[in-house]
Amino acid sequence: MEVKAPIPVIPAPIWRNIKDLQEWEQFRQHRPEGDKHSALFESVTEGVHAFPGGFVLTTAADAFFNWARKSSVWPVTFGLACCAIEMMATFASRFDVERLGMVPWASPRHSDLMVVSGTVTIKMAPMLERIYDQMPDPKWALSMGSCANSGGPFRHGYHVVKGVDRVIPVDVYVPGCPPPPESLLNGLLLLQDQISHFRRTGQRAAPNPKVD
Amino acid sequence: MTHEEAATLIGEHFVGAQVQGGSPLAVTVPVDRWVALARFAKETLGCRFFAFSTAVDWKDGGLEVIAKVDNLDNQLSVLMKTRLGTGVSACPSLVPVYRGANWMERECYDMFGIRFEGHPDLRRILLADDWQGHPLLKSYAVDTPHPPYR
Amino acid sequence: MSEALSRVEIDYAGGERLTMNMGPQHPSAHGVFRAILTLEGETVVGVDAVVGYLHRCHEKLAETLTYAQYPSIASKTDYVAAMTSEFAYVMAAENIGKINVPKRAQYLRVLTAELQRIASHLLWLGTWCMDMGGALGGGATIFLYCIRERELILDLFESLVGARLLYGFYQVGGVRYDLPAGWGDTCRQTVSHIEQRIGEYESLLDGNPFFLARARGVGVISRELAEDVGIAGPLLRGSGVAFDLRRAAPYSSYEDFQFTIPVAPEGDCFARYRVRMAEFRESIRIVRQVLDALPEGPISSRPGLKSVAQIRIPKGESYARVEGPRGEVGCYLIADGSAKPYRMKWRGASFSNLAVLPHIIPGHKVADVVAIMGSVDPVFGEVDR
Numbered sequence: 001m002e003v004k005a006p007i008p009v010i011p012a013p014i015w016r017n018i019k020d021l022q023e024w025e026q027f028r029q030h031r032p033e034g035d036k037h038s039a040l041f042e043s044v045t046e047g048v049h050a051f052p053g054g055f056v057l058t059t060a061a062d063a064f065f066n067w068a069r070k071s072s073v074w075p076v077t078f079g080l081a082c083c084a085i086e087m088m089a090t091f092a093s094r095f096d097v098e099r100l101g102m103v104p105w106a107s108p109r110h111s112d113l114m115v116v117s118g119t120v121t122i123k124m125a126p127m128l129e130r131i132y133d134q135m136p137d138p139k140w141a142l143s144m145g146s147c148a149n150s151g152g153p154f155r156h157g158y159h160v161v162k163g164v165d166r167v168i169p170v171d172v173y174v175p176g177c178p179p180p181p182e183s184l185l186n187g188l189l190l191l192q193d194q195i196s197h198f199r200r201t202g203q204r205a206a207p208n209p210k211v212d
Numbered sequence: 213m214t215h216e217e218a219a220t221l222i223g224e225h226f227v228g229a230q231v232q233g234g235s236p237l238a239v240t241v242p243v244d245r246w247v248a249l250a251r252f253a254k255e256t257l258g259c260r261f262f263a264f265s266t267a268v269d270w271k272d273g274g275l276e277v278i279a280k281v282d283n284l285d286n287q288l289s290v291l292m293k294t295r296l297g298t299g300v301s302a303c304p305s306l307v308p309v310y311r312g313a314n315w316m317e318r319e320c321y322d323m324f325g326i327r328f329e330g331h332p333d334l335r336r337i338l339l340a341d342d343w344q345g346h347p348l349l350k351s352y353a354v355d356t357p358h359p360p361y362r
Numbered sequence: 363m364s365e366a367l368s369r370v371e372i373d374y375a376g377g378e379r380l381t382m383n384m385g386p387q388h389p390s391a392h393g394v395f396r397a398i399l400t401l402e403g404e405t406v407v408g409v410d411a412v413v414g415y416l417h418r419c420h421e422k423l424a425e426t427l428t429y430a431q432y433p434s435i436a437s438k439t440d441y442v443a444a445m446t447s448e449f450a451y452v453m454a455a456e457n458i459g460k461i462n463v464p465k466r467a468q469y470l471r472v473l474t475a476e477l478q479r480i481a482s483h484l485l486w487l488g489t490w491c492m493d494m495g496g497a498l499g500g501g502a503t504i505f506l507y508c509i510r511e512r513e514l515i516l517d518l519f520e521s522l523v524g525a526r527l528l529y530g531f532y533q534v535g536g537v538r539y540d541l542p543a544g545w546g547d548t549c550r551q552t553v554s555h556i557e558q559r560i561g562e563y564e565s566l567l568d569g570n571p572f573f574l575a576r577a578r579g580v581g582v583i584s585r586e587l588a589e590d591v592g593i594a595g596p597l598l599r600g601s602g603v604a605f606d607l608r609r610a611a612p613y614s615s616y617e618d619f620q621f622t623i624p625v626a627p628e629g630d631c632f633a634r635y636r637v638r639m640a641e642f643r644e645s646i647r648i649v650r651q652v653l654d655a656l657p658e659g660p661i662s663s664r665p666g667l668k669s670v671a672q673i674r675i676p677k678g679e680s681y682a683r684v685e686g687p688r689g690e691v692g693c694y695l696i697a698d699g700s701a702k703p704y705r706m707k708w709r710g711a712s713f714s715n716l717a718v719l720p721h722i723i724p725g726h727k728v729a730d731v732v733a734i735m736g737s738v739d740p741v742f743g744e745v746d747r
Binding site for chain 1: 386387388389393414419426438489513516526742743
């Protein structure tokens with residue numbers, strides 16, 4: 001009796017044209033809370049802008065706060081799989097990230113960045129969401145490796161989430177399997193650039209086609 | 213004890229067994245002699261090391277449970293196999309004989325749906341407790357959707 | 363007031379138990395493992411190990427990938443020692459298909475497997491000491507030293523294969539790449555450097571009273587339990603069983619090399635530590651012997667892969683096992699004559715090793731759980747596959 005291996009059935013994609021995909025991605029990027037500041041803060045900013053040249057103050061303050069934020073991004077150690085080993089190598093002394101101000105910290109309550117390194121499985125996804133929710137704002141997420149970007153080599157598996165951006169909004173994607181520490185450092189520096197574009201009103205700047 | 217001596221001993225004690233020579237020694241027994249064969253391997257053949265236990269889904273031929281045990285002192289390996297009938301998914305558990313069968317049989321239950329009688333704690337080990345279906349059966353597609361994540 | 367002060371003794375009756383979750387994300391740097399501990403005070407009385415947070419469907423995916431495609435996916439089971447995972451799969455396919463592997467390829471496989479063992483043990487030492495010491499409190503010392511040495515070996519791999527951590531180096535019939543010029547000399551220098559550094563780490567740790575207090579007498583695995591549960595590798599050798607697959611069932615020309623098997627009888631964390639430190643030196647010995655004796659010749663008996671379905675293995679089954687840094691990594695393969703396997707089962711060393719935890723942890727304190735987990739050295743790619 002000849003046994004033949006089964007042919008995998010690939011389900012239809014969830015979007016039919018590129019506009020659906022963009023809309024879905026915008027939906028995933030939506031951050032419900034935390035990007036809003038208090039009404040008092042908004043009114044103070046409005047008041048400062050009412051004076052001629054007041055925008056200079058807010059722009060300078062912006063620059064200062066963004067510099068402070070990007071120089072001290074603390075990643076939460078969220079190593080899931082093979083990429084965790086490369087992440088540990090990046091945190092070690094050869095590809096030091098502590099010179100960029102990034103101290104890896106185990107507790108999500110005290111960290112700014114979540115580096116999702118490794119495959120996200122269906123069993124792990126609720127835990128990941130919970131850890132992400134425990135991080136205080138402003139927070140960023142970096143998807144490291146092809147498994148976190150899109151499911152990676154295990155995309156067709158029954159227990160694998162096709163990319164961590166189905167669970168949390170992601171700011172930087174670092175490709176590779178696993179990305180060598182140089183790539184991860186590149187991604188972290190790109191994240192620092194993104195943070196420097198972060199504006200007071202809490203909305204992200206429109207993507208600059210030259211850089212982003 | 214060499215593989216030939218072990219094959220002879222098994223042939224004497226288990227009359228209906230099919231023994232295939234070589235290393236490891238592959239022995240197929242019916243389901244009701246499964247635990248007896250394991251006990252024989254542990255006590256008489258001295259195979260105290262439990263390597264692994266798994267199952268195979270031969271689509272129309274039913275499920276087959278496989279376990280491998282080793283004798284570390286003289287490198288005797290016995291690959292024990294038993295064919296469950298078509299549509300049958302119950303098998304006696306090896307946990308009373310080898311403690312290492314605990315997690316291996318939980319994985320067989322998880323992946324194939326085989327219920328092991330006599331297992332102290334039969335529940336899913338790799339997938340979530342409320343997962344529907346048993347993935348390694350040939351009737352389960354590799355990319356079965358699971359809303360909302362896929 | 364002449365009554366003496368009465369002394370009241372409050373006896374802890376031990377009736378109150380606390381269930382504590384050591385969740386899938388914890389700083390113990392071993393991956394996604396959840397242990398639900400039942401505590402009585404500070405003592406652990408029960409452990410429920412929940413695994414499966416990294417179940418990536420290897421066995422099902424292997425039925426849909428060909429023999430040429432799967433070895434690089436195989437590296438992702440034991441991702442710290444990726445060479446040994448590929449080795450088992452490729453060897454199983456070659457056993458069924460009776461495919462001959464040329465001598466040079468066999469020696470290269472031994473060379474990379476031993477270098478991988480050194481790299482994996484370096485990572486083990488670094489993360490274990492970091493777990494016991496804390497990330498900012500002295501544990502990071504050994505971690506940074508070990509990662510610094512491991513980077514030297516990863517540089518060697520990068521110049522050989524092109525990748526640092528996960529390779530597609532092995533293929534059915536041999537290996538894929540040959541040594542570049544000058545690689546042998548760099549390898550010898552690296553290995554001598556590491557040998558000297560291992561001596562430094564031993565002098566740091568062997569007499570350190572804090573380390574000894576945390577590792578001696580902790581997590582004793584008896585010989586009978588070890589065999590019954592099926593743990594292998596340094597855990598088995600640390601419990602007094604002198605069993606090493608490279609000596610017991612030699613594969614890929616291991617019988618050509620001289621090395622001893624380190625064994626320690628006590629069965630505690632310190633015994634396993636001594637076994638692994640001795641294994642460093644033995645692996646370095648094997649690497650030097652391979653470099654001295656490396657023959658010329660082809661590196662694969664099936665070179666020039668033109669399509670992914672080119673390798674077809676006839677019907678049959680085989681169980682190939684390899685002595686990985688964590689124990690016996692095995693691949694049970696059932697082939698059906700096509701380019702894809704019918705069934706492939708990974709016998710993961712860490713899966714069997716972790717199964718021993720519910721037997722040895724009860725009775726220890728919470729802090730010992732971390733020390734025991736580190737000395738068991740699980741890699742969750744292998745546990746969950």
